[in-house]
Every structure is written in structure tokens, then in C-alpha cells.
Amino acid sequence: MAAKENHLKTLEDFRNFAGVFAKSLSGNELVLLSGSMGAGKTEFVSAMLMALGYLRTMAASPTYAFHHIYSEAGRPAVEHWDLYRVKNQSELDGIGLWDSLKDSEGLVVIEWPERVNVSDWPKLRPRIHILIEVRSDQSRFLSMV
Numbered sequence: 001m002a003a004k005e006n007h008l009k010t011l012e013d014f015r016n017f018a019g020v021f022a023k024s025l026s027g028n029e030l031v032l033l034s035g036s037m038g039a040g041k042t043e044f045v046s047a048m049l050m051a052l053g054y055l056r057t058m059a060a061s062p063t064y065a066f067h068h069i070y071s072e073a074g075r076p077a078v079e080h081w082d083l084y085r086v087k088n089q090s091e092l093d094g095i096g097l098w099d100s101l102k103d104s105e106g107l108v109v110i111e112w113p114e115r116v117n118v119s120d121w122p123k124l125r126p127r128i129h130i131l132i133e134v135r136s137d138q139s140r141f142l143s144m145v
Contacts, residue, residue, distance in 0.1 A: 019051030032113035035132035041111040076106040083115040
């Protein structure tokens with residue numbers, strides 16, 4: 001699959017893109033968000049949640065808890081993972097990532113997916129990888145694979 005690239009000049013453009021992207025999903029995808037610290041990965045998740053109609057639209061960075069589940073009546077759950085603090089592959093079993101990917105029927109969004117060997121990601125779930133790059137003018141360049 002060829003990469004799709006988008007240059008988003010403002011934070012509002014970035015949020016709007018995340019919302020349109022979220023609405024295009026069927027709801028069972030694995031969305032992998034890569035980018036440097038402060039690139040806007042958690043902001044992207046917040047914009048997705050808002051577009052999907054969640055009342056609590058500010059996603060909390062799960063860096064310290066690894067995992068948050070957003071669920072509201074009438075909406076499929078969105079699982080949000082942050083693997084920044086993962087030091088080795090064996091830690092992933094202990095935090096429940098593999099069980100979540102196997103058991104979840106909803107959307108799963110993972111920040112810092114490069115902490116996991118790419119060959120370990122489940123193949124049964126549609127997977128979209130988004131790389132967020134912040135430019136010197138604070139615009140963002142997104143590559144989607």
C-alpha cells in the first residue's frame with residue numbers, strides 16, 4: 001500500500017484531519033501513531049474521540065497508566081495505549097496489550113508502536129500506521145500507511 005501524505009498547517013487543520021479520519025473508520029482498526037515527544041499523538045486521539053461523539057473529548061495521555069478505555073453508552077469502546085515506557089517485549093504480556101488486541105471488538109489506538117517488533121502486531125485486525133512529524137513552523141506532516 002502506498003503512503004498517503006498530508007501537510008497540515010495549523011493545529012485546527014490537524015484536529016480536523018483527525019476527526020475526518022476517525023469518521024472514516026469502521027471501528028475495528030488498529031491505529032498506530034508514531035512521532036516524537038510532543039508531536040501531537042494524544043491530541044490526535046482527542047480529536048478522534050470528539051469526532052466520534054464522545055462527551056469526554058480530551059484524551060488523557062496513558063503514558064503512566066499505559067492504557068485508557070473510553071466508552072459511553074451507545075458507542076463502541078476506544079482503547080488507547082501508550083507504549084513509551086515499555087522497556088522490553090516481555091513487558092507487553094504484563095500490561096495486557098496482547099489480550100486487549102485479541103479480545104477488543106472496537107477501535108484500538110496505540111502511541112509509540114515502534115516499541116513492539118512490527119512482525120508481532122496482529123494480522124487479523126485492519127492496521128493503519130500514521131507518522132506525525134512537526135515542522136519548524138509548527139505545521140505537521142502526516143504519512144499514513
